[in-house]
């Protein structure tokens with residue numbers, strides 16, 4: 001048995017024994033609380049990840065449509081700073097409406113000299 005497998009086996013035994021101990025608790029509410037707390041943490045992580053991915057995609061598309069050449073940098077900033085990064089982005093980004101480009105149907109900033117997608121005026 002390799003060291004990694006032994007480590008995983010010990011980890012599994014620890015996890016299982018913890019679950020069993022939680023269920024054997026005198027107070028039945030404690031087990032439910034522990035389980036609910038765990039589920040809540042998982043839901044929060046999934047929701048947080050979902051929001052982060054959604055924001056990253058939105059910022060990436062918005063920054064490209066506005067012709068910002070550092071779109072990737074803004075995506076990284078929003079992922080790491082979260083809501084604060086988003087607020088900074090909303091303040092710093094070029095203001096104006098996003099319109100459909102008449103040439104390529106892509107999104108571009110209204111009044112921009114050229115389309116960031118196709119380069120047409």
Ligand SMILES: [Zn+2]
Nearest residue numbers: 101104115118
């Ligand atoms: Zn275009």
